[in-house]
Amino acid sequence: MAADAVPAPVRAAAAGPVVQTTDVDLFYRVYDAAGGHPTAEQLQRDYLDQGSDGLQVLARERNVTGQRIADALAKNPSLYTGAKRCLSALPPARERLEAALRELARLYPEARFPPVTVAIGRGKPVAIGASDTGIQVGLEALCAIDWLNPDVEDRIVYVLAHEYAHVQQVHADAISDKPSPTVLEISLIEGIAEFVAELTAGKVAYSRNAAAAAGRELEIETRFAADIDKNDLSDWAYNTTPDAPGDLGYWVGYRIAKAYYRNAPDKRQALRDIMEMEDPKAFLEKSGWYPGIEFD
Known part of the structure; x- marks a missing residue:
């Protein structure tokens, strides 16, 4: 050829x-x-x-x-x-x-x-x-x-x-293009991108929003856990403005992906699983994440 x-x-x-x-x-x-x-x-x-x-x-x-x-x-x-x-x-x-x-x-x-x-x-x-x-x-x-x-x-x-x-992300389009994706689905799509940015480039892209969440992990993530099946994204995604941080779903999704990676014995397979995530609920359950999880 x-x-x-x-x-x-x-x-x-x-x-x-x-x-x-x-x-x-x-x-x-x-x-x-x-x-x-x-x-x-x-x-x-x-x-x-x-x-x-x-x-x-x-x-x-x-x-x-x-x-x-x-x-x-x-x-x-x-x-x-x-x-x-x-x-x-x-x-x-x-x-x-x-x-x-x-x-x-x-x-x-x-x-x-x-x-x-x-x-x-x-x-x-x-x-x-x-x-x-x-x-x-x-x-x-x-x-x-x-x-x-x-x-x-x-x-x-x-x-x-x-x-x-x-x-x-192999299945990102199929998930995000649903008529009404859930808070969990969008948060994981965006949070995985944040995690991979940190893993490869050194930091997350939306660090301003992450900084706003520092010290409030348990409070924010407890609310998130109650909202994961909701289709109203307005509290969690695409709501940042120049005056106020938002997009806290990005941050929680990043922490779920980080928990998955941290807990996996085979990091290469873990990253493959993260990139190829197809079932957000199953991914969440396997990640080991819980509200307020602490990372070393």
Whole structure:
């Protein structure tokens, strides 16, 4: 089979993790050449149409067009001037992320390595991902959420390690795409990504929320245990704001995954079980977790 006939994810896996940042450079060349005011036509023709395969995925999946970027620029120019402060963090963050993904390969040989594309979008989303097309990240969106982690380099590394873990989760889409997933299901999907980010990159992505829970483990987890079968996620997931930590389900799910890993005699098999979790209730029962569990 000719090299160009090999599917992109297979080539990426063979070559190791690839973190591409060239789309950011391309955007700011267009942006700077236009004095910070590129037209929709310029953004479409000189940026989006010339961008990487990953940028094309972002544009297609999230309706990123030259016009929509131009509209976002007009409405919130500081989003794009602010993102420039993240440019210097990209090279060291890229090196650290690639090291984290190599660690993932060492710990979990079944890992897939679709590419990570860092680009500039229309202000949202922060990131999207799939096992076949990889992860696409909007640097302007990620750079703007400084309340998540004040250190830009750390934020890039830990958030992308979290997102890359989602790509590896075999049954995550089937669970999270249910019409009404439960608190336990979503908390484990997100918490596993947090655990893997810590295991490979050194820290969880949503450390601000974890810090808010410190010292309240028994109280929070007792409430969580009572809510695991609920379909109303509002108390546990997707509720963080710039002013108030939330997403405590991420934190509890992380602690359940950590308990599972800690209690397993075979760590490689444990990580395989974590990545391939299909039955959240069975996983919880086997984990050894209980409200207020303490870790060494």
